[in-house]
Amino acid sequence: MAKLVYRFQEGNKEMKHLLGGKGANLAEMVGLGVRVPPGFTITTEACNAYYTHDGQLFDSLIAEVKEHLQGLEEEMGKVLGSLENPLLVSVRSGAVFSMPGMMDTVLNLGLNDQVVEALAQQQDEKFAFDSYRRFIQMFSDVVMGVEKFHFEQVLSRIKAEKGYPEDKDIPAHELRQIVQEFKVIFLAQTGRTFPQDVEEQLFLAIEAVFRSWNNNRAKVYRRLHQISDSLGTAVNIQAMVFGNRGDESGTGVCFSRNPVDGSRELFGEYLINAQGEDVVAGIRTPKSIANLKEDKPAQYQELLGLVEELERHYQDMQDIEFTIEEGKLYLLQTRNAKRTAKAAVRVAVDLVKEGIIDKQEALLRLSAQEINQLLHPQFRPDSLAGAELLATGLAASPGAASGKIYFTAEEATKAAKQEKVILVREETSPEDIEGMVSAQAILTSRGGMTSHAAVVARGMGKSCVCGCQALQIDETTKTVRVGPHLLHEGDVLSIDGATGKVYLGALETSQDSHDEHFQELMTWADRIRPLKVYVNADNAADAKTGLGFGAEGIGLCRTEHMFFEEERIRTVRQMILAKSSEERSVYLDRLEPFQRDDFYQMFKVMEGRHLTIRLLDPPLHEFLPKEEEQIASLAADLGVSLVALKRQLHSLAEFNPMMGHRGCRLGITYPEIYLMQARAIARAALKARKEGTPVQADIMIPLVGIDKELTYLKNLIQTCLEEEMEQAGLRFDYSIGSMIEIPRACLTADQLATQAAFFSFGTNDLTQMTYGYSRDDASKFLESYLDKQILPQDPFVSLDESGVLELMKLAIEKARSVNPEIAIGICGEHGGDPVSIERCSDLGLDYVSCSPYRVLIARLAAAQSQIKKERQIWLDK
Amino acid sequence: MAKLVYRFQEGNKEMKHLLGGKGANLAEMVGLGVRVPPGFTITTEACNAYYTHDGQLFDSLIAEVKEHLQGLEEEMGKVLGSLENPLLVSVRSGAVFSMPGMMDTVLNLGLNDQVVEALAQQQDEKFAFDSYRRFIQMFSDVVMGVEKFHFEQVLSRIKAEKGYPEDKDIPAHELRQIVQEFKVIFLAQTGRTFPQDVEEQLFLAIEAVFRSWNNNRAKVYRRLHQISDSLGTAVNIQAMVFGNRGDESGTGVCFSRNPVDGSRELFGEYLINAQGEDVVAGIRTPKSIANLKEDKPAQYQELLGLVEELERHYQDMQDIEFTIEEGKLYLLQTRNAKRTAKAAVRVAVDLVKEGIIDKQEALLRLSAQEINQLLHPQFRPDSLAGAELLATGLAASPGAASGKIYFTAEEATKAAKQEKVILVREETSPEDIEGMVSAQAILTSRGGMTSHAAVVARGMGKSCVCGCQALQIDETTKTVRVGPHLLHEGDVLSIDGATGKVYLGALETSQDSHDEHFQELMTWADRIRPLKVYVNADNAADAKTGLGFGAEGIGLCRTEHMFFEEERIRTVRQMILAKSSEERSVYLDRLEPFQRDDFYQMFKVMEGRHLTIRLLDPPLHEFLPKEEEQIASLAADLGVSLVALKRQLHSLAEFNPMMGHRGCRLGITYPEIYLMQARAIARAALKARKEGTPVQADIMIPLVGIDKELTYLKNLIQTCLEEEMEQAGLRFDYSIGSMIEIPRACLTADQLATQAAFFSFGTNDLTQMTYGYSRDDASKFLESYLDKQILPQDPFVSLDESGVLELMKLAIEKARSVNPEIAIGICGEHGGDPVSIERCSDLGLDYVSCSPYRVLIARLAAAQSQIKKERQIWLDK
Secondary structure (H helix, E strand, C coil): CCCCEEEHHHCCHHHHHHHHHHHHHHHHHHHHCCCCCCEEEECHHHHHHHHHCCCCCCHHHHHHHHHHHHHHHHHHCCEECCCCCEECEEEEEEECCCCCCCCCEEEEECCCHHHHHHHHHHCCHHHHHHHHHHHHHHHHHHCCCCCCHHHHHHHHHHHHHHCCCCHHHCCHHHHHHHHHHHHHHHHHHHCCCCCCCHHHHHHHHHHHHHHHCCCHHHHHHHHHHCCCCCCCEEEEEEECCCCCCCCCCEEEEEECCCCCCCCCCCEEEEEECCCHHHHHCCCCCCEEHHHHHHHCHHHHHHHHHHHHHHHHHHCCCEEEEEEEECCEEEEEEEEECCCCHHHHHHHHHHHHHCCCCCHHHHHHHCCHHHHHHHCCEEECHHHHHCCCEEEECEEEECCEEEEEEECCHHHHHHHCCCCCEEEEECCCCHHHHHHHHHCCEEEECCCCCCCHHHHHHHHHCCEEEECCCCCEEECCCCEEEECCEEEECCCEEEEECCCCEEEECCCCEEECCCCHHHHHHHHHHHHHCCCEEEEECCCHHHHHHHHHCCCCCEEEEEHHHHHHCHHHHHHHHHHHCCCCHHHHHHHHHHHHHHHHHHHHHHHHHHCCCEEEEECCCCCHHHHCCCCHHHHHHHHHHHCCCHHHHHHHHHHHCCCCHHHCCCCHHHHHHCHHHHHHHHHHHHHHHHHHHHCCCCCEEEEEECCCCCHHHHHHHHHHHHHHHHHHHHHHCCCCEEEEEEEECCHHHHHCHHHHHCCCCEEEECHHHHHHHHHCCCCCCCHHHHHHHHHCCCCCCCCCCCCCCCCHHHHHHHHHHHHHHHCCCCEEEECCHHHHCHHHHHHHHHHCCCEEEECHHHHHHHHHHHHHHHHHHHHHHHHHC | CCCCEEEHHHCCHHHHHHHHHHHHHHHHHHHHCCCCCCEEEECHHHHHHHHHCCCCCCHHHHHHHHHHHHHHHHHHCCEECCCCCEECEEEEEEECCCCCCCCCEEEEECCCHHHHHHHHHHCCHHHHHHHHHHHHHHHHHHCCCCCCHHHHHHHHHHHHHHCCCCHHHCCHHHHHHHHHHHHHHHHHHHCCCCCCCHHHHHHHHHHHHHHHCCCHHHHHHHHHHCCCCCCCEEEEEEECCCCCCCCCCEEEEEECCCCCCCCCCCEEEEEECCCHHHHHCCCCCCEEHHHHHHHCHHHHHHHHHHHHHHHHHHCCCEEEEEEEECCEEEEEEEEECCCCHHHHHHHHHHHHHCCCCCHHHHHHHCCHHHHHHHCCEEECHHHHHCCCEEEECEEEECCEEEEEEECCHHHHHHHCCCCCEEEEECCCCHHHHHHHHHCCEEEECCCCCCCHHHHHHHHHCCEEEECCCCCEEECCCCEEEECCEEEECCCEEEEECCCCEEEECCCCEEECCCCHHHHHHHHHHHHHCCCEEEEECCCHHHHHHHHHCCCCCEEEEEHHHHHCCHHHHHHHHHHHCCCCHHHHHHHHHHHHHHHHHHHHHHHHHHCCCEEEEECCCCCHHHHCCCCHHHHHHHHHHHCCCHHHHHHHHHHHCCCCHHHCCCCHHHHHHCHHHHHHHHHHHHHHHHHHHHCCCCCEEEEEECCCCCHHHHHHHHHHHHHHHHHHHHHHCCCCEEEEEEEECCHHHHHCHHHHHCCCCEEEECHHHHHHHHHCCCCCCCHHHHHHHHHCCCCCCCCCCCCCCCCHHHHHHHHHHHHHHHCCCCEEEECCHHHHCHHHHHHHHHHCCCEEEECHHHHHHHHHHHHHHHHHHHHHHHHHC
16 A cells, blocks of 8 residues: 655655645655654544554554654654653644635644643643643534534633633643543533544544545535535644643634735734634634734744745745744645635735736636625625624625524524525634524624634625624523614624625625725736626616626526516416417507517617527416406406406426427417517617617527427517517617527527527526426435436536536537537526636637626636646646 | 429339329239220329419429320310310329328219200210219219208208118109209308319319318328328329119129138129229128129120239239220229238238248238237127127128227227227218227228228238118217117227127136137248247236247246235325334345246246346335325324325426436335245246256346445346255346336446346337426327427337437447357347337347237237348349
């Protein structure tokens, strides 16, 4: 078997897959000569081997760990479990991709009842017992699964009884007592005494790290971030350095730039006389790193130098953990820093300007999720003007949101199915992940900018205010007191994660992505990408929003949404239930002016850009009422009996509406409906043209599967348009094309392409039919499919490569073979998914069309895929 | 423009597409020197040109007709409209494919008030006025759309008043009077006087033939027989010869062999002193052709000679119309004869034995519809034993059927949606086509073996008894009196079209195709075809039936049907509604013995032949009750509240069940269900093996779309089977394969084929998903699609070439590229469709599987497609 354990000296940052992110970076720092406590890394392969050995540590691994432990003891001149010269170590997980809070850490391992006494004698009693109580607490939690609150109750009680403000104020004799109580808790909860054999401690901790790879919250996180389950985690065993060795010691976390806005300044927090977990866990509220300049000037300067060096070395903003032990600075970790989208943009642009990376690299640095975050809403100034400010916390993750408050992740998740929810917690922990995913925003009363809530919310691009100390949360009564206000579960708050402000009641939001750095980056993107980006917009307002985000045209205007407005739906229903084609035409004539005005408004906004209008698509029964009361009212409208109407509604119902009487099938059975739409388009276009507005109308026929459907409908529509133009004595530019969303349309694309001016892939339906999945029903088994890894991902999110993309490829080849000029795009939801956009770019599509808030993502993704293509060509040379 | 009119001398039988079947055969006979009344044919292209000229006769056509008319006048030495020497002609349609009764004929054209008087003077008054009254009647009906009953009422009244038994007994002076009355009727019904201009008569008649091509019943017939609307009809203008010129004249129809059983004898009917329409319209009951031997020995011998000559010439059994005019025999038509399937088989086999055709040709002569007819049921002897015979008519078309009687086509069609129906009419006419299609059987009180009812029913392979004179039908009171019995609409009769017997009440039927000629033909088919034929059978009885028809294995055994039996369905429902996997297993354990016994019975029948078992396919909610009462009873069974059960049922419902939680998706989410089935198969197989019965179990996984579905389930099932075999210390042969019914399965067939031992195309679902059609809903638009010729045919009947077949081809290529040994078949309903079987044979499939009663068709179609392939290879050489 391959080598399973590496000394830090043996690794480097390229070995992430083997050593995990943390291990590889520790090794890299050692290589750079940075002061890092010595240690070694058990590889991710060892973790996988552990699982193939039925979750048992195996002999060769045990032997290799022991051998490296001995090496570490020799290097440190200390021995694990020795009473003379005890070595203490930390045991930390380190996966390939950073998974904050997901994996578990044990500090101070190597302490037992005897070692602690020896340490107390050699060093300092308070330090020794503080370390021991921390060790028992962490070991119990991480290795044995004893819940933390058992221990925290004790600490809180003693602090309260004796009036110690913080943990660090508890004196040595109390800590001794606490350790006794902790050991009793351990015995009560686990049924065994706290392990005194230090090697047993070590191997139990290693196993716990391995096991934690497959705990539920790790799986949820991986699913959320599409990380493969087969990567495994590494384990880092490292000699302890102590930030809790008195006031010349401390520990902190810092960023090489501001992770909120990206400005160039050292940013971070630290605690004096504390261990690292105190900072990240948000148990004590730490001081800003700026204070360190005065508190510990020498160490501050040293840190500043190291941070700059590491940033240049890694060519990216760094997130660094450090510990000062009795004045001596150690780095415990460096990694590319998580940051807000705003910061990511600024950092990327600044790094280009500082000559550290080039523009293409800068573009590749930005992810779709970050762009999403940029698009997060802000409260509208007018709404804010009258708002009642409740409290202010730390502005941990930008974005504004309103919602009903819930105090547990479970209840928040449940409620979020019906309404917008804000999760309110003293502090969050990995157990809360699902609640955080489903909430609009997260509000905590404790913890700093690097607390769990803050880090995770930024990663999700979700609004978060943390450390809002004015909140007195009572989980049992489901209330929160803020000064004079007592709020209950379900009350509404508004949260601005960009300012840290919390308001009473709901506020209106607006969105803005006019950041100068971002604008600059997007102009770089636009210069690189050949793929056009259109927007899916059903009305003038959406069209404007889309153009504002840089869309170059409308790739999908769904006309059915226009039918639902209150003043129209009645006529729509009368039209549908008409007994004859003549009667139907009467109602269609009433609808035409509405549609005409809709299209007119859009032509005015588009000013000659492509406006792709899809003719009526859903089955007619979707427009009909479902509730008893509405049916009765409709019957009265129509002057028919309730029984007769119900019979008619029943006859229109379908077993599988997705594959029923919809799309162009409606146009063929009821040509008068499509004719009305064509007439409305023509008249709207002619009105705009009369006013001097240029017009490009692209009429798109949905659900085409047979060439003759297109022949029939194209002829119908063309005749109508030409008649209207002739009558008006004026012309406008138009084209007629086809949705490609039925497998048969792909297979017969050559037959369709001779008649269509353009194709637009409707990949939602195409995915449904290629897989035979009804999107409305697939949730019943898709979960199982993802769990059992039968599907690598939800095919409705990213285009399926083996099936759907194959069909698209076939269609494109067939179409271009007979009509090389045909414009081909995509307007399904995949058009806003970065991975899918890359595939579309590879296929040589002309455009992608997506919802307004995905336009920026699409512009970036299109540029990124072009850059990757060019780099590949470069590599292939 | 090309030549639009051909003299009979200019054509031959190869020119069917231009001259129609009748015209081409008339020309052929002229070429052979047979005595045929002279004439000419207006081409099918002229008909199409008529339609492109907006349904107007156009100048060049009119000129060409006139030119040929003049030629005919010269040849005959008679002139149309002449008082000295008047020419009378017939105008008949003649489509490319024979469409009995669909198109219309006018005889005796050229008569008017003056010509009839001239003819009466020159020839015979009675003959002249009989011809004129016929002409007015036919012209009014066919050309002007005046309903026949107006005229028939007059004839019936006069015969009754004056006591003339038959039409031919009406004397001249009465005929004169009748003509006057007919002209009054014409005026009253059309608002104009009967046209006296004989050229106007001619052109009106020609137009009427053209127009009749697009009348509704012609369209229905073409749809039914898949004849293209664009073929058009030819028009034959032919000098009249008269069978109604007294007792030395007559007219008849004869077959060169018996069209009911195929035996070698002259078969047919004739009437003395009658025109052709009298025989085929079934107005008078004609004499058997055997009588002609005594009545007119010379003409009989001449006819016999001509019939034999024509049969040898056409190498097929002929259907011939003849007229004897004052002792002189003329042939008016010959064509390949329609015949029962029994006759078709015997004729084909006999022609081989007589050295006229070879075996391959004989096989090609039989159609699927004929085989279908062979499979028609007969009454079971035990059921017949106690049956009450009501009446006996002519055995016009074989097959036994019971049903409720209806007296109009419209009511029969309506009722047939709910129940089995027998259409009872005095006589049928083309207007009744739809009623005949939907009825189980047809019973008429008038008309002979070549009447409309008899000919059409034989063509449809539908049971028919005609000329059952004991019936006194009263359409207005919806009753039929038969001796002492008075039957009402909705009363049940049983009809045996093979014996002509009509019974009271319902009788049980059985089926039999053990005809020695047929068995011989099928052994020829089996020797030729390489494609195997399997049967779809869900139980031992169906399996036996399938083997009886010559199936070589079972290609599809649907296990879900086994779940519906009354003693099981309760357990099935408890299983489905189980709250946990453990609870579900309890109920599955109860179901397993049932399934085991089902499979055991089938293994015993199959004796080592392939038994392909498809694991559970439909969504589970299909097994749950829908009616309030059943739901309440289930709630009681389960011990849950009605509300709770309804909630659970609601949660299981799906929007698009076709694309929902079904097929292998069930196997993946509830592996315990497939495991139970695998266990039942294993135990059944082992039981059979213990008894020495060989076993070949092919386990088929439905709805596979992803390779990993197959990996997961194959592993699951294989493990279970191996365990069971190990435990039993005995093995059986098995394989595991996949349905291919999802487009994605075709696209990824190479990934699937490495794991599957066999593929079976499920073309029902594949067609649904390739088109995006829900079969349950498609009726809402498919009708329109066929009407507007957007689809050439229903893709659920014959495999779609551009879409579904392309996917199948792709799948086969991909599969065989990685697994050349893989067995590939089809088990969708297309597996029993002859055209689709030909495509499957072309694709190189190993087998087709179809329902038991399609097995014979499949065996024949497989042979035919092989013969065609070999002939093509021969042609290509």
